[in-house]
Amino acid sequence: MSTVSSIDRRAVLRALAATAGALSALQFPGAVTRAAATETGPAGWTVQTMEAFADTLIPGERRFAGDLAIAGAVKGPGAVQAGVISTLNSPELPLAPLLPEIAALLNARAIAYAATHLILLPITSPAFVGLSFRDRTALVRGLFGPEDPDRAIWQVLSLLTGLAFDTAAHLDTRQAVTTGHPGLAWLRFPQPDADGLWRFADYSYGKALATTHPATTVSGSPA
Amino acid sequence: MSAQTTDVLVVGSGFGGAIPAYYLAAGGARVTVLERGPRLAAGDFVHSMRLGTYNRIVDVVRGDGIAVVAGNCVGGGSVVYFAASLRAPAFAFERRGSLGRRIWPAALTRAALDPWYDRVEEALPVTRTGWTDVSYAGGVLAAACQRAGHTCNPVPVAVDTERCTNCNWMLSGCRFDAKRSMLLNYLPAAEAHGATIRPLHEVQTVAPSLVPGYRYAVTYTVLDPDDYTCTLESGTIHARTVVLAAGAVGTPVVLQRSAPLLGGVPTAVGRYFSGNGDRVSVAEVDETKVRSLLGLSRPDGVPYEGLPIGRPITAATYDFLDASLPEFSRFMLQQIYFPPLTNVLSQTTDPPYWFGIPGRTLRSRWRSWLTLLAMTEDDNEGVFQATPPLTGSFTRLAPGLGLGTMTYRPTDRTRGGWQKADEALRGILEKDGLSRVRPWQEDIAGTVTAHPIGSARMGDAPSSSALTDTNELRGHPGLFITDGSAVPTSLTVNPSLTIAALAERATPTITERTAQTGVPVQYGAPVPVP
Incomplete structure (x- = not known):
């Protein structure tokens, strides 16, 4: 047993070492080219891994039978349906070339998690995708500890996942909201006027609702 | 040259x-x-x-x-x-x-x-606003303050209110x-x-x-x-x-x-x-209680659902700007709107708090959020x-x-000030189940x-x-x-x-x-x- 554990640990460390460049690449855009050259693993694994991460943050329903990336924890749309992969690959961001390394980093974490929790991972999918929704959630919760060396990566990914769902970051908002973007529809984001601008004619209850502070200046400030 | x-x-x-x-x-x-x-x-x-x-x-x-x-x-x-x-x-x-x-x-x-x-x-000039300038969100804060025994003021703004369309896109210019x-x-x-x-x-x-x-x-x-x-x-x-x-x-x-x-x-x-001691919280407002406790209703009959409507800051209570209180316990509580760019920072009462199924469910009630900014003494x-x-x-x-x-790295004094602001917010907004208030999470930013x-x-x-x-x-x-x-x-x-x-x-x-x-x-x- 101890031999197996130490092999697993070495494998994890190798994977971590191979992907440790992601953080520095995020901080120094000059490293992008080097990171892009290190793509390993079957095509599509990066996308599946990033989808599974985003689905853990904002879950949605499976797109098709056998959809592994989405865990299927809920009915209705999640971050994947909202276009998280389009956002991560946005030409406005320098992130796309780094995604393979970030996915590998996350999968290394999944291997470590599986090893410490005695979970047998399938070999036909990325390690993170092979985890259940519950285990994905537990793993992701642990990524944001103050001592986590890769915390900055997970923070940026979480922010962008939120932007994909909550703002349709890869689309013009007028287009997104009028064509039923899943995230904006979930929020019930208001519709614009015909010219594509928002205005609210009704915005106030229009009556005094509280006593104002007795020490208020002429201009309305605290005295 | x-x-x-x-x-x-x-x-x-x-x-x-x-x-x-x-x-x-x-x-x-x-x-x-x-x-x-x-x-x-x-x-x-x-x-x-x-x-x-x-x-x-x-x-x-x-x-x-x-x-x-x-x-x-x-x-x-x-x-x-x-x-x-x-x-x-x-x-x-x-x-x-x-x-x-x-x-x-x-x-x-x-x-x-x-x-x-x-x-x-x-x-600039600055406009002293009145109650007809206060958004639905500011109105809920004001009415909740009144019900909890506090004052609340319309907030003066550097806005030409005649030209303003209340679009709520101020962050974009x-x-x-x-x-x-x-x-x-x-x-x-x-x-x-x-x-x-x-x-x-x-x-x-x-x-x-x-x-x-x-x-x-x-x-x-x-x-x-x-x-x-x-x-x-x-x-x-x-x-x-x-x-x-x-x-x-x-x-x-x-x-x-x-x-x-x-x-x-x-x-x-x-x-x-x-x-500036800034501390943001999100209150998830119970629509039925906006009507039953505060007696508020929009022209279309909806009690609130007003988060995205109107200017982002319209009302605040000055009650906690009390010079007689010790330092690190004085603050302003202000209604504010952030575009959904910051939704990922909101959290629920259930684990894992800001993501997963609870975070998604919280978003489904986005229009019933009331966002609050406490400006404390850090x-x-x-x-x-x-x-x-x-x-x-x-x-x-x-x-x-x-x-x-x-x-x-917030000191204990800063965190103490935030805690007092949190308690004051809950006293106003959680009274009789009007809403549930939680501060933004700190995991991401x-x-x-x-x-x-x-x-x-x-x-x-x-x-x-x-x-x-x-x-x-x-x-x-x-x-x-x-x-x-x-x-x-x-x-x-x-x-x-x-x-x-x-x-x-x-x-x-x-x-x-x-x-x-x-x-x-x-x-x-x-x-x-x-």
């Missing part, structure tokens, strides 16, 4: 830069303004959250333990801010913090600053020229008196000038408008007087980089950084690392996203603030302040700092009006220093005509 020269070089075009630029130009000096961001006008501001729009004029700068939202365009923070225009209460000027003595300069009290507040309120940013008052007035504004010029260093009659040589790079990480050219301008107003996350970094050239800068540069515990980035004030990761060098201040502050003691009581950098005559960096402590209100009033107050001294070099400049121009 002859050297570029100007009488007064202003770095940054927000409140701190635009105001001295106007008075110095109107007084007869040659004024040049360098602004790192692009220049946009009303027609350029779009109602969109697509990447490539708002993030061209707004930066989120992530440090260690804090994230700062800052303007990045001509007009600076005034273009993207939410226009709440409040005077700081008198006790804020008397704060002692952890210093054990008064932090602000002896010459600065609320009474001393009031005449300067008057000028800014006239120039005002499409309707209703928000009274620097683009509509001080900056055009400065240009009318001959000032030159150069956008996309990012200042890198300030050093002594070798040109006779000029005190400082300021180097800059010109940024590619399509990619701010690319430099198109660089240059140097020699100035008799320099006004540094690059923002509280910009100014200290320029000074740190310049320190070897200037023969050192005061030790307080890059220390005492404050997020401990000035932020510090900028001594080594600045190679260029600029932070490392650009992506458009609108940067990695800064500041660290912020640490503390988040749109009110960075204090990183090169004014004071009387050289050991704990970088500036004199008239905003001059100690040991460096003719080098002034007039942005949020100069504000010594958190204010318990939105800081823009105070930054502007302090810049107004510094202007006579800046004029005097400039005149000492032989420039025929006089102070005394009236406030710009709106």
Whole structure:
């Protein structure tokens, strides 16, 4: 047993070492080219891994039978349906070339998690995708500890996942909201006027609702 | 080629830069303004959250333990801010913090600053709002305050309420020229008196000038408008007087980089950084209780569902601005709206709190959220690392996203103040189950603030302040700092009006220093005509 554990640990460390460049690449855009050259693993694994991460943050329903990336924890749309992969690959961001390394980093974490929790991972999918929704959630919760060396990566990914769902970051908002973007529809984001601008004619209850502070200046400030 | 020269070089075009630029130009000096961001006008501001729009004029700068939202365009923070225009209460000027003595300069009290507040309120101008200006969200806060035995005030704003469409896109710049940013008052007035504004010029260093009659040589790079990480050219301008107003996350970094050239800068540069004690919470409002407890209903019969409607800040309670209470227990509670860009920071009462199924379910009730900003008394515990980035004030990761060098570890006193604000909010908004209130989570960005201040502050003691009581950098005559960096402590209100009033107050001294070099400049121009 101890031999197996130490092999697993070495494998994890190798994977971590191979992907440790992601953080520095995020901080120094000059490293992008080097990171892009290190793509390993079957095509599509990066996308599946990033989808599974985003689905853990904002879950949605499976797109098709056998959809592994989405865990299927809920009915209705999640971050994947909202276009998280389009956002991560946005030409406005320098992130796309780094995604393979970030996915590998996350999968290394999944291997470590599986090893410490005695979970047998399938070999036909990325390690993170092979985890259940519950285990994905537990793993992701642990990524944001103050001592986590890769915390900055997970923070940026979480922010962008939120932007994909909550703002349709890869689309013009007028287009997104009028064509039923899943995230904006979930929020019930208001519709614009015909010219594509928002205005609210009704915005106030229009009556005094509280006593104002007795020490208020002429201009309305605290005295 | 002859050297570029100007009488007064202003770095940054927000409140701190635009105001001295106007008075110095109107007084007869040659004024040049360098602004790192692009220049946009009303027609350029779009109602969109697509990447490539708002993030061209707004930066989120992530440090260690804090994230700062800052303007990045001509007009600076005034273009993207939410226009709440409040005077700081008198006790804020008397704060002692952890210093054990008064932090602000002896010459600065609320009474001393009031005449300067008057000028800014006239120039912007500031509108005193009434209840018909208060949004549905502000109305729910007001009615909840009343029911809990508290007062609540409509918040004065730098907005032409006749032009305002209540669109709620203030972070993207005002499409309707209703928000009274620097683009509509001080900056055009400065240009009318001959000032030159150069956008996309990012200042890198300030050093002594070798040109006779000029005190400082300021180097800059010109940024590619399509990619701010690319430099198109660089240059140097020699100035008799320099006004540094690059923002509280910009100014200290320029000074740190310049320190070897200037023969050192005061030790307080890059220390005492404050997020104004900002603390954001989201209340998930029970619609049925808005009707049954508060008696409120919209014309269409819906009780509330008003989060995205109206101006972002419309109401606040002043009840906790009580001078008799001890420090770190006084605060303003203000209704505020953030675009859904920040939804990921909201959290629920159930694990895993901000993500997963609970986070998604919380979003399904987004229109029933009420977002609140507590502005508390923090401990000035932020510090900028001594080594600045190679260029600029932070490392650009992506458009609108940067990695800064500041660290912020909230002290027990700061956290104690936040806890008191949290308790007060719950007392008002959770009473009889009206809502459930939770502060923003800190996993992703640490503390988040749109009110960075204090990183090169004014004071009387050289050991704990970088500036004199008239905003001059100690040991460096003719080098002034007039942005949020100069504000010594958190204010318990939105800081823009105070930054502007302090810049107004510094202007006579800046004029005097400039005149000492032989420039025929006089102070005394009236406030710009709106």
